[in-house]
Amino acid sequence: MSDAPIVQMTGITKDFTGVRALDGVDFTLRRGEIHAVMGENGAGKSTLIKVLTGVHDPDAGRILLDGEPVRFHSPGQAQAGGISTVYQEVNLTDNLSVAENLLAGREPRLGPFINFRAMRRKAKALLDEIGIDLNVAAPLSSYSIAMQQLVAIARAIDIDAKVLILDEPTSSLDRDEVAVLMRVMRSLAERGTAMVFISHFLDQVYEICDRMTVLRNGTLIGEWAVSELPESELIGHMLGREVQTLGALEHRAARHRPDDDVLVSARGLGRKGSVSPFDLDIRPGEVVGLAGLLGSGRTETARLIAGADRADSGALEFRGERLRGHNPRTASARGIGFCPENRKTEGLVGDLTVAENMILAMQAARGWARTVPPARRDALVAEFIEKLDIRPADPDLPVKNLSGGNQQKVLLARWMLIEPRLLILDEPTRGIDVGAKADIQRLVNELSEDGMAVLFISAELEEVTRLSDRIAVLRDRELIDILHQESDMTTDRIVETIVEKGGDK
């Protein structure tokens, strides 16, 4: 009985105009198991989930839920059928409050009317369960992407479902939150909930999952028990080639000597309620990492330097000149490129093509009257599609049709191709597969060797230590230390710094 599959998908095929996203894929999910779906960016993982939950209709194939054939036509129906999903992009409405987002469609009612007090109480309890404390009456838009991701998870968990699907739920979470999520997942598994877990963090997959299904280019490669498939073999299956890149990935970037003149210098730069005043210098050819926990002010620090937020204290100098009225437009004119973390609301224009999205920043820097010559444009776009391995490699595809990871690559390309003096990357490798991650890290390395300064933010401390020449450590919205010794560039050292320096609280 307990071995009977709860979900069985057979021969699933899904064509989008011109692209076959899934080609005869089989997928089996058993009761109480945590099942990983693995694959490169664009392999078809999200599409498989969307076919199962009624977002897309499959072109061929059968879906059995609990042994019964089903065909959902909307996520609402899938939910009613017992499948609760967190989709890859945070899908909540940020004009509503946190509580409403958590409970939309299931609000506690008195007669026909929503009982707001009970709703807030229930929302609080839900968030308590996963250990976060938000003002549930505040609009969702007042919280960061990471918090929104947690809210989306809390919402999905609350729906009492037979099947819980999490499509890259941890992409912007820190280890503490991930640990909490895993605890919740384990307790759900004990209660018999079957779960699908998609992530590009292999360590998380190995820690929590029982089985995995590997997809490549829309086809099924196979299904394994996690314990039977070592990491290197998994990567081989995912990429379809043996990977030497991973070895190269381990070596650190900090070989080059940064020049002595300072490119950016922040003195007492701060913003009330956002980041306390800090000092930071960035030199040409240097990669400075920003490390800290969720909500420690990493993004806010970057936004101050990028001019996306206005500082209310201190001064910022760029190439020796004090910046006044610093804003994203003047910043990009000066050669500061800022690639924000939230690609959905701040980055990409879904209906524009890949090429148009990539060229946006360059076009803006030139002013609207002077268009980029088509030949140059095509050459640049082709170059970066290749360098970042954007798939499908078609510059004329609307960007919203790309997989999550490939959208992220387009956003990166936009800023890399204007060759800024300072490139600020906020979580550039979020949602990007292992192979492409190595490519991006190599590219960052290359660019900095050519003299570009890089400010690099990542929740993955290993990545920060691997790439950075110096690491600024933040805690509680305060820059507490700058690590610059070779020997200090370790994950443990960062964690120690965070714990020690803030230990009195």
Added chain:
Amino acid sequence: MSTTVTERPSRTTLFDGLGRYIPIGVTVALLIVMYLGGIAAFPRFSSPQVIASLFIDNAALLIIAVGMTFVILSGGIDLSVGSMMAFSTMSIAALTVDLGVPAEVAVAAVLAFGTLSGLFTGAVIHYFNVQPFIATLAGLFLYRGLTLQLSDHDVSMRDIAFFDWGMLRMDFAGGQRDGGFSLPNISFIALAVVIVAFIVLHYTRFGRGVYAVGGSESSALLMGLPVARTKVGVYAVSGFCAALGGVVAAYYTKSANPLAGVGLELDAIAAVVIGGTILTGGTGFVLGTVAGVMVMGLLTTLIAFQGDLSSWWARIVVGVLLLAFILLQRFLSRSGEKRRT
């Protein structure tokens, strides 16, 4: 490290919550300024009947604007309401005068038709993925044409006893003679519509769904909300309100004019926007719409009191106000995006 890190939002959430109330606050302030200005300039302006009249002369507009608020909050638009209103009034006339149908039955039939027509438009918009602008533009032409087909000249209502009920007045604070004011039944109909709309929008799942769909339709869909029902529902609400507006117009004029309500859809949209609802959907209040209608009504009143200004000035000022409010919304949503980290 052992405890979970909790993020404090990087600014006070209090302000963030209040940001939503800025546009409606501006509208209310504008109302007060206009009212006080009117009192200062014209002694008779201070009579409470001036305000009461706003709810008499604009009862139909108010009802229609409330329906429009639903549609705009969901991210759509309904251009057919003016024609639908005229068609409803004319249908009542045709049914009662030409066919001798009892007035009660005619009113019920018209209301049912308005709702069904809205349902149909909504279904076309949702299931065939037609732009709301286009789908309802078709309604605008269709119902105006049908109205003119029924009659190309004014038709007076017959069943005067029935239609008198709408303008029966109730006195407050001693009535107009003793410095109070009086309101006819059509004003109560309009106020009832406002109250019901307020409750539906704020306290029911349907209402919250309207906000969610307006915030992001694709998110609402992925959250498992009944997007289809919500989107079709708002057009049904708007269709019902337009038909009810026609009924109220029948009470108000006791006649049917085939060219009544030409451009009324634009007045309704203007009132909604001046009332602080954002045209792209998701943010706004039905009470804001009431304020928006009052601003527009008060403008006309002021110009009437002034005496020698042409009534087109009301239009000019509405145009300027609209521009100002759209700019204000743009500014607010910009600064909202900026604060989001």
